[in-house]
Amino acid sequence: MTERGAVSSQCPSCGSSERRPYAPECGHALRECLTCGLVAMEHLPTAEEVARLYRDAYQGATAGYFAKAEKKLRRSRRRARTLFRAMGARPGLTLLDVGSSGGFMVEAARREGFTATGVEIDPVSVDYARRTYPSNDYFLGTIEAFAAVWSGASFDAAYCSEVIEHVTDVNGFVAALARCLAPGAILFLTTPDIGHWRRPKMLKDWDAFAPPSHCLYFTYRALAQLLAKHGLPVERRLFNWKPGIKVLARRR
Numbered sequence: 001m002t003e004r005g006a007v008s009s010q011c012p013s014c015g016s017s018e019r020r021p022y023a024p025e026c027g028h029a030l031r032e033c034l035t036c037g038l039v040a041m042e043h044l045p046t047a048e049e050v051a052r053l054y055r056d057a058y059q060g061a062t063a064g065y066f067a068k069a070e071k072k073l074r075r076s077r078r079r080a081r082t083l084f085r086a087m088g089a090r091p092g093l094t095l096l097d098v099g100s101s102g103g104f105m106v107e108a109a110r111r112e113g114f115t116a117t118g119v120e121i122d123p124v125s126v127d128y129a130r131r132t133y134p135s136n137d138y139f140l141g142t143i144e145a146f147a148a149v150w151s152g153a154s155f156d157a158a159y160c161s162e163v164i165e166h167v168t169d170v171n172g173f174v175a176a177l178a179r180c181l182a183p184g185a186i187l188f189l190t191t192p193d194i195g196h197w198r199r200p201k202m203l204k205d206w207d208a209f210a211p212p213s214h215c216l217y218f219t220y221r222a223l224a225q226l227l228a229k230h231g232l233p234v235e236r237r238l239f240n241w242k243p244g245i246k247v248l249a250r251r252r
């Protein structure tokens with residue numbers, strides 16, 4: 001975990017030290033990598049600050065967020081089906097949902113035929129998931145903590161939607177996720193796309209621009225380089241009309 005105040009001189013995605021201040025008018029210290037286009041907060045929050053942020057953020061949003069459970073389940077089922085087919089639609093497939101929130105994808109994946117496990121740092125969300133969708137397993141903690149206790153590279157598929165932009169140690173995060181996956185496993189990952197042609201010109205007008213909760217803003221190139229570095233080369237980029245990146249990556 002990066003200490004508060006520590007300024008990394010290198011881009012966390014591609015390692016380049018060619019970086020410059022980005023959009024200073026927005027009032028946040030951001031840096032843009034001139035090689036891959038990743039925009040990152042200069043001073044990343046500490047682990048304690050992140051924990052506080054999520055406790056507050058989710059407790060404030062829980063009622064409204066979980067009220068849309070049926071809609072979330074439907075979207076999750078479409079994505080679970082894509083993953084199930086990509087893995088050959090055979091019985092006994094397992095899925096890991098990193099940042100599983102209220103358990104919608106975990107439950108959708110179970111209904112498509114997976115045995116699914118959720119990993120989530122927010123206790124309110126894990127409690128909701130356990131009560132609402134009790135047929136699945138949920139782990140309360142970080143993916144790094146889960147990978148440390150999980151026995152080996154065994155999951156056939158992983159899902160990580162709108163999570164990676166929150167992560168302060170993104171290399172530790174992706175490395176831990178990769179460690180849990182079997183060779184040939186598929187990862188479905190989504191995150192906002194700062195390089196998208198429909199992203200509002202003014203950062204403050206973009207609903208995904210939300211520092212300090214969103215501390216990383218990926219271009220497709222930055223995301224693909226980061227994933228490839230950890231043995232997860234992108235196999236397919238899915239079209240997205242909205243300013244977001246959607247990819248399927250395959251574990252080497």
Ligand SMILES: [Zn+2]
Pocket residue numbers: 011012013014015016033034035036037038222
């Ligand atoms: Zn870079």
